[in-house]
Amino acid sequence: MRDLVRFIEEVRWEDRDTGADEVFAETALHSFRSQCEAIPAYGAYARHVGRGPEEVRDWRDIPPAPASAFRSHELSEVPAGEETVTFETSGTTISRPGRVRLRSTRLYEASLSRNFARHLLPDGARLHAIVFGPTREEAPHSSLWFMVDSLVRGLCSGGTWVVERDEPRWERADQELKRAAAEKRPVLLLGTTLLFHAYFARCDREGIRFALPARSRAMDTGGAKGTRVDVRREEVQSAFGRVLAIPPSHLVNEYGMAEMGSQFYEDSELAAQERRPARAGFLIPPWVRTRVLDPETLRERRDGEAGLLVHYDLANLEVPLAIQTEDVGSRVRGRLTLSGRLPDAERRGCSLPFEEFLERERAEP
Amino acid sequence: MLAPLRGVPRARAGRAVTQGLFDAFYLPPNVEREAETTVQRFGPAHDSIELRLATVTPASIVTWIDALVAAREELLARKPAAEIHRVLERVAMRFLYPESPARRNAIAWLARLGRFSEPMIERALEDTFRPLTAGGVARWVASELGSAAVLDAPSVDRRGVPRRASGPEWMLQIYAGNVPGLPVWPLYSALAMKTAVLAKTSSQEPVLAPLLARTIAEEDSDLGACMAIVWWKGGTDELDLTAIRDAPAVLAFGGELATERIAREAHPEARVVLHGPKVSVAYVSGASLTRSALGSLAARAAHDVALYDQQGCLSPHAIYVERGGEIGPAAFASALGSALEELRDGLPRRALEPEQAARVQLYRAQAHFEEAQEKRGTRVLASSEGTDWTLIYEDGARFEPTPAYRTVRVHAVSGADEVVEALTPAARYIEAIGLEAKGSEKRVLAAAFSGTGVPRIAALGSLQSPALSGTHGGVHRLLPFLRWTTVEMGASKRAGPPRPPAKTRRPSGKKGKRS
Secondary structure (H helix, E strand, O other): OHHHHHHHHHOOHHHOOOOHHHHHHHHHHHHHHHHHHHOHHHHHHHHHOOOOOOOOOOHHHOOOEEOOHHHHOOOOOOOOOOOOEEEEOOOOOOOOOOEEEEOOOHHHHHHHHHHHHHHHOOOOOOOEEEEEOOOOOOOOOOHHHHHHHHHHHHHOOEEEEOEEOOEEOHHHHHHHHHHHHHHOOOEEEEEEHHHHHHHHHHHHHHOOOOOOOOOOEEEEEOOOOOOOOOOOHHHHHHHHHHHHOOOHHHEEEEEOOOOOOOOEEEOHHHHHHOOOOOOOOEEOOOOEEEEEEOOOOOOEOOOOOOEEEEEEEOOOOOOOOEEEEEEEEEEEOOEEEEOOOOOOOOOOOOEOOHHHHHHHHHHOO | OOOOOOOOOEEEOOEOOOOOEEEOOEOOHHHHOOOOEEEEEEOOHHHOEEEEEEOOOHHHHHHHHHHHHHHHHHHHOOOOHHHHHHHHHHHHHHOOOOOOHHHHHHHHHHHHHOOOOHHHHHHHHHHHHHHHOOOHHHHHHHHHHOOHHHHOOOEEOOOOOEEEEEOOOEEEEEOOOOOOOOOHHHHHHHHHOOOEEEEEOEOOEOOHHHHHHHHHHHHOHHHHOOEEEEOOOOOOHHHHHHHHHOOOEEEEEOOHHHHHHHHHHOOOOOEEEEEOOEEEEEEEOOOOOOOOOHHHHHHHHHHHHHHHHHOOOOOEEEEEEEOOOOOOHHHHHHHHHHHHHHHHHHOOOOOOOHHHHHHHHHHHHHHHHHHHHOOOOOEEEEOOOOOOOEEEEEEOOOOOOOOOOOEEEEEEEOOHHHHHHHHHHHHHHEEEEEEEOOOOHHHHHHHHHHOOOOOEEEEOOOOOOOOOOOOEOOEOOOHHHOEEEEOOOOOHHHOOOOOOHHHOOOOOOOOOOOO
16 A cells, blocks of 8 residues: 555656556556455456456456446445445446445545646645535535545645535635635635536626636536536636636646546646646546547557547555446547547437436435 | 538439438428528538438427418318328338338438448338338227227217317427337328327437428328428427427427426427337246247347337337246347347347447446356356347346347246336336237236236237337327317207216117227
C-alpha cells in the first residue's frame, strides 16, 4: 500500500508510456495476484476465463471484472464490517446497487488529490468551494460527494454546499456567488452537470447573472450518459459563460465511476495555465491504463478507433483493479474521448430497453 | 444539414427509385403543393441517408388537420366500408409482389436505414402484409365488429339490435421505429373505420409509413386525401401539443416518458390507446421435449428470438424450460444455440453500434462471472464470432430483460407455478408468452399463464405473427376508437316498463355475449 501511494504521488505525468510502464506492469500484476486470492468471486472468474494468477504474465491479460458484478457479487477484499466507506454504484446494469467497500481510502485520496490539483488547481490556488450537491454526511454512499468533501477539506479554503436534504437551496449559491463577485474573490464550483443545468435554467428564468472574477473555475461531472436529460456540451459551456462569466478554458469536465478509485479530467484549466490550447478528451493519469477493445471481437483497437473501455487502475487495491465498462470511446496518446450516447434519442420503441426496466426496478424498492 | 430540393430523383411508390433522395413524408396532393420541404440526414454520421421531409409547424399541422377532416367528410364518410377494405387488401398485395415498385422501394430504403438486414426486411414485409390480403382486412374488421356493414349503416347484431359504428373524424398516430412494419396495421385500422390520419413517424424508421400511404393513394385517391404522414422531432413541445391537444383519438407507440406525456396532454374525451415498452417470454413443457421434436422446437424458438433482432415487444428474452422431459433443459439450450448459430447466415443480424455491442459484451462478461461462481448452474453459449447471439442458461425462474440483439436467457424450471411466480411482478412489461406444450396440458398451462394478465399466449415459433383479430397490448385495434349508435326503436309492443334482465330477448336462442 505504501509503495502504491508513493507511486501515485510521485510518478511523473511525462512518464506515461515510457519508464513508468515497467513499474505500472509490475504493480498491476502484484495487485491482481493478491486480488485473486483475497476476492474469491473475482479469483474464480479469473481462473474460469483461463487467466488466473498462474497464467497472466502481462498486465493486459488481467481479466477485467464486469462493472455490473459489483451489483451481483461481493467484490471487496475487506471483511464485512471492517469497511470505513461503502460507495454505491449507479448507471450500469443488473438490478440492485453495486457496492464498493473500502477499509482504507488512502489510495483513493492520493489519486484524487494529485489528479484534481493538477487539473483544477495547476496554479496552486486555494479557493472557496461552492458545491452543487450534498455533503458527504447527507450522501454517505456516494463516491462523488465523498470525493468532493475530501477535496474541499484538503485543497480548498472552505466550502458551501448548495443541496440540503435532497433540496437544492439556490439562494445559498446566489449568496456565495454574489459575494465572490463583489469581493473579486475567485471561487471553485464543483457539481453535477445536471444540477448546474437546473441552476442555470432557473437563473435564466429570473434574469440572474454573476460576473465571477478571473481565475474562478468549475468542475462538472456526468451529464454525458445514464441520464434521461440530454445536455449538450456546448450548451453547458455557454451557460457557464452566460450566467457565471466562467469561460470554457476554466470549465473542466470529469469522468469517473464508483467502481474506480481514479478519475479522468479534461485539461482545459491546465492548458490555460500553461498558455496553450486545450487538448480534446480526458487525460488518463499515469497510474491508470485504459484499453479500447473492438466491441465485437474484444481485440485491442488502434489509437483513435472507438471501442469499449476497460480500465486498469492502480488506485483500486481492495477491489479489482481491472474494470470492464459499457462505455465507448477512443484513446489518442494517453487521452480518452468518450462517444456520445446511442445515436437515436428516440431509440425506445415498443420493446423494453432493459436498462430502463432496471432503472425503474431500482426506483421501486 | 438543411438544403432546398433541386431536381433530385424522387422515390415514388409508382416506380422503384432506390437511389438519391427519399420523400419521407406523405401529404394529400392538394396539401402537398402548399407544403415546404427540407432535406435532412438520418442515421449514423458515417452512413446516413438523405430524406426529404415536410416542414412541420404548428400552423401547418392545423392546416393539415382541417384538410384531412374535410376530405374525410367528403370522400370517406360515405364510402362503403367493404370497398375501402378491398383497396387496402390490394395495396397489401403490392408489397408482396417481388417485382412491384412498392416492395422494391420498401426493401431498398428500409435496408439503407441500416437497422435490419435485407432478408429480415423481406421477412417483415411478408409477415406484415400477407395477413392483410385476400379478405384479410374484411375478416379482421368482422372479427371485432361482427360485420363491416355496421360502419356504413345500422345493422342488426346478434341480439337483433340494429347498431352502427363510427370511427373518429381523425386520429393522431405516433409510431415507434423498433420493428419494420409497425405502422402498417395502425394506418390500416384508421382507414378501415373511415378515419383520417395524421401520423408522426419515428426518426429510426421514417420510410415505410409514407411509402404505404403513397401506395394507398395511388390505388384510391379518396383514401389518399385522408392521410398525412410526417416526421418531427418528438418532444418538440409546440408541435406535439398542437397535434395531441385536439385529437379525438390517439394511437401511440413509444417509451414510458413519451406515452405518459401523451396521456397527460390528450383531450379528456379523446380515445387514447398507448403502447409502452414491453418484451416477451416463452415456456416449453417437459412433455414436448422429445428427441424427435427437439430440432424443430429449437429452430422455432431461435426464429422467435432472432426475428427483428429482438427489437420487438413480441421478442422473447427468456425461455423457461421444464425439467423431466425426454430431453433436459440443458440439451434444449445447446440445440437452441446451434439454431441461433445457423440463423447468423439464414437471417443475419445487422451490425451493431459500438454502444450496443459494448452492452452485450458487458452482459456476457457478467454471465461468465456468474458461470465462474458455480452457484445457479449458469452456462454461457455464444456465437462463434462477435456478439451475434448469446445464450445464458441457468437453474430457476426469474425475469430479466436482456440487452436484446439476440441475447436470450434459458431457465430450467420445475413447472409453470415457478414461472408464474417469477413473471407476476413484471407482468405489465410482458406482451406475450410463447407456449410449447402437448395435448391437454396446453389448456392447463395457458390457463395458468393467463392468470398473470399477460395479453397474449401463442405457440412458440409464431410469437411474432400475432393475429389481427387478437389484441395488441391487450387492447383491440378498432373497438377502442369506435362510437356506437344503437337503434332501440324496436316494435312498439316492447315499449313500456323494462322487463327483468333474465327475460332478455335473444332472437335465435344463441348465447351470444357480444356487447
